[in-house]
Amino acid sequence: MAKAVASAGEPLPSASLAPETVRAAMFGAAGLLLALWWLLGRRTLQQRLPPGPKAWPLVGNFAFALLPKRLQVFPPHKKEGNDGERAGEEGGGPTPMHVLLTELAKMYGSIFRMELGNRHVIVLSDFEAVRDALVTQAEVFSDRPSMPIVAIVTEKKGKVQEEIELVIGCNRPPTLADKVHMPFTEATIMEVQRMTVVVPLSIPRMASESTELQGYLIPKGSVIIPNLWSVHRDPNKWENPNDFCPARFLDENGQLLKKETFIPFGIGKRVCMGEQLAKMELFLMFVSLLQSFTFIYPDDLKKPPMEGRFGLTLAPFPFKLTALKR
Numbered sequence: 001m002a003k004a005v006a007s008a009g010e011p012l013p014s015a016s017l018a019p020e021t022v023r024a025a026m027f028g029a030a031g032l033l034l035a036l037w038w039l040l041g042r043r044t045l046q047q048r049l050p051p052g053p054k055a056w057p058l059v060g061n062f063a064f065a066l067l068p069k070r071l072q073v074f075p076p077h078k079k080e081g082n083d084g085e086r087a088g089e090e091g092g093g094p095t096p097m098h099v100l101l102t103e104l105a106k107m108y109g110s111i112f113r114m115e116l117g118n119r120h121v122i123v124l125s126d127f128e129a130v131r132d133a134l135v136t137q138a139e140v141f142s143d144r145p146s147m148p149i150v151a152i153v154t155e156k157k158g159k160v161q162e163e164i165e166l167v168i169g170c171n172r173p174p175t176l177a178d179k180v181h182m183p184f185t186e187a188t189i190m191e192v193q194r195m196t197v198v199v200p201l202s203i204p205r206m207a208s209e210s211t212e213l214q215g216y217l218i219p220k221g222s223v224i225i226p227n228l229w230s231v232h233r234d235p236n237k238w239e240n241p242n243d244f245c246p247a248r249f250l251d252e253n254g255q256l257l258k259k260e261t262f263i264p265f266g267i268g269k270r271v272c273m274g275e276q277l278a279k280m281e282l283f284l285m286f287v288s289l290l291q292s293f294t295f296i297y298p299d300d301l302k303k304p305p306m307e308g309r310f311g312l313t314l315a316p317f318p319f320k321l322t323a324l325k326r
Helices: 001-009 017-049 062-066 097-110 129-138 149-167 175-179 182-195 228-230 275-292
Strands: 112-114 121-123 211-213 217-218 223-226 292-295 322-325
Touching: 097 121, 097 228, 121 129, 129 211, 129 223, 129 228, 149 182, 149 223, 149 275, 175 275, 182 275, 275 292
Parallel strands: 121 223
Antiparallel strands: 112 121, 211 217, 292 322
């Protein structure tokens, strides 16, 4: 009995935890705190980033734009204007990227965000946003990420051919010296470039450092996509942008107008190096063709859609023309 009392009076041995258990608990607590800090920081960051469609974890959402229409998670494209039927587009192929991004800009604004994996893809959809990024902040956005002419001109061919006959005639080929004397022809070529931008999404840039663009935070490493198709179809900058109208590039005296918002070769430090050569070749080839032929679009065929087929460059849908020797 005494032994039992003595035993009861002795202090109870303290329970000791294994060192591995203590370390695991510490690591777990630290991980929980880090996750909480990351989630709170990400929430704050997301509030400063441009808006955009909800992205899937790890995958993002940019690649979904390449899926067939029946599988796309974005709103369907509603065709505007008199672009004709979607000849050759049956089969539910993907909406052209430049058209889809233009539609998304109507929902999320001129600067919106998509995700390519864990990388931000910032889409600039109006002239002010493109100019602010590629001209005003050219040093920040100058990095590169590691990542149907004749058909529409047939409607205006008569006036172009009148100018060709007046300035050049039919006995000699065109020269570059003729350009300054042919404003309507130049305006027609410019209108073709406006409506069918050869590289509708320009060349992607990358932000070399975190910066702010029109009130939005653009994190370092973000891919920047200037949507030149949207810039040239902006109804706030172009009257009736879906109509083919060369006269928009002419003043009241019929002389050529230079418009700041006309940027088919890009803008800023990374403007296309071949711009001048391309302009010369376009003029000589276009004038030579209309000097020698009259192009007629068959009345019994549907006109191809003006939005074209998206690729590295914009390509027209297949179409047929009748070329009559002049």
